[in-house]
Amino acid sequence: MNAQQRLIAALQADGYGPRLMRDEPMSAHTSFQVGGPADVMIRAQKLDELVAWVRLARAQGVPCTVLGSGTNVLVSDAGIRGLVILNECSAYAIDGSGRVTVESGVLLRELARHTVEQGWEGLEWAVGIPGTIGGAVVGNAGAYGGYMADIVQEAALLTPEGQVQRVGLAALGFGYRTSALKRADPNGDRPIVLEAVLQLRPGDAGELAARAEQVTQQRQARTPEGACAGSMFLRTEHYPAGFLIEQAGLKGLTVGGAQVSPKHANFVMNCGGATAQDIARLIEIVQEQVWRELGQRLHPEIEFVGEWPPSPQGDAIPTEGRG
Numbered sequence: 055m056n057a058q059q060r061l062i063a064a065l066q067a068d069g070y071g072p073r074l075m076r077d078e079p080m081s082a083h084t085s086f087q088v089g090g091p092a093d094v095m096i097r098a099q100k101l102d103e104l105v106a107w108v109r110l111a112r113a114q115g116v117p118c119t120v121l122g123s124g125t126n127v128l129v130s131d132a133g134i135r136g137l138v139i140l141n142e143c144s145a146y147a148i149d150g151s152g153r154v155t156v157e158s159g160v161l162l163r164e165l166a167r168h169t170v171e172q173g174w175e176g177l178e179w180a181v182g183i184p185g186t187i188g189g190a191v192v193g194n195a196g197a198y199g200g201y202m203a204d205i206v207q208e209a210a211l212l213t214p215e216g217q218v219q220r221v222g223l224a225a226l227g228f229g230y231r232t233s234a235l236k237r238a239d240p241n242g243d244r245p246i247v248l249e250a251v252l253q254l255r256p257g258d259a260g261e262l263a264a265r266a267e268q269v270t271q272q273r274q275a276r277t278p279e280g281a282c283a284g285s286m287f288l289r290t291e292h293y294p295a296g297f298l299i300e301q302a303g304l305k306g307l308t309v310g311g312a313q314v315s316p317k318h319a320n321f322v323m324n325c326g327g328a329t330a331q332d333i334a335r336l337i338e339i340v341q342e343q344v345w346r347e348l349g350q351r352l353h354p355e356i357e358f359v360g361e362w363p364p365s366p367q368g369d370a371i372p373t374e375g376r377g
């Protein structure tokens with residue numbers, strides 16, 4: 055029996071057999087709608103399940119990937135080896151002072167809608183962002199001037215050593231679309247976000263609803279519809295990535311079924327039938343062209359997950375001189 059078979063046997067022995075999915079296509083679980091099979095997949099609805107399964111996989115030496123809604127990842131066509139846990143732990147509570155204790159599988163936009171309705175200020179910017187709290191903490195999600203870093207007070211993490219640890223804001227190391235968790239070695243066991251504590255402020259429910267509506271309309275006007283992972287590249291020190299891509303004349307550029315959106319140049323769309331390789335190649339071409347034409351380096355905001363050939367996401371840019 056290999057390590058993965060031992061893991062499956064252990065999960066079956068614990069009664070989880072009926073919940074295991076084998077060779078599950080990741081295209082059904084990512085907003086890009088691409089990605090090959092996950093060897094083994096299971097949905098966690100309770101934090102103790104999530105903790106137990108991550109510990110079990112690590113103890114067996116099986117790679118383990120925790121995903122939220124798959125809205126900020128590009129999963130390879132070869133898929134993901136080992137265990138993939140989809141995080142659906144969705145309990146939260148708000149106390150009388152606006153302190154929100156939220157499990158990491160809660161959907162950010164649902165929490166945002168609820169807190170706006172309840173007259174708690176601090177999440178209006180998030181009403182249109184797909185994905186879970188866990189993904190939002192890892193990537194310090196933000197929009198329209200708001201960031202997770204502004205409201206996160208602490209988080210409960212499962213450490214690479216398998217301990218549950220509460221850490222404060224400083225230890226989360228937030229930066230622009232990043233955190234200490236995202237910077238952790240992608241080939242090692244990264245910390246898993248189990249729960250976050252957010253601090254909101256009392257506000258006027260009517261005013262918050264109006265602000266949320268304004269954000270929704272702005273978002274609808276700017277965001278292309280279809281399969282994508284949101285903004286593809288981080289803004290550079292001086293320019294929004296979409297501006298640079300447009301200046302380089304790349305709007306509408308296509309590789310296979312992948313296209314730089316004609317509506318917003320920082321969105322790469324799966325127009326139907328794209329492979330992960332099409333998208334990865336388009337990302338490389340955009341990076342190369344923007345570097346050649348404008349001397350600006352673009353770095354993806356999304357994470358590359360699964361089995362990829364070495365460095366799909368960046369080595370296309372020459373390190374010296376312009377081509």
Ligand SMILES: Cc1cc2nc3c(=O)[nH]c(=O)nc-3n(C[C@H](O)[C@H](O)[C@H](O)COP(=O)(O)OP(=O)(O)OC[C@H]3O[C@@H](n4cnc5c(N)ncnc54)[C@H](O)[C@@H]3O)c2cc1C
Nearest residue numbers: 122123124125126184185186188189190195196246247284
């Ligand atoms: C149409 C569209 C619009 C978007 N707009 C915005 C926007 O305005 N602002 C913005 O910031 N983002 C935006 N995004 C990107 C994305 O929605 C956010 O980054 C979101 O927070 C990702 O959450 P997720 O649950 O989907 O993460 P996933 O894509 O599932 O995971 C992202 C990474 O985090 C890791 N991860 C997930 N959960 C955990 C956990 N519990 N513990 C440890 N690691 C974990 C994963 O392993 C992966 O490496 C948009 C995406 C789309 C498709």
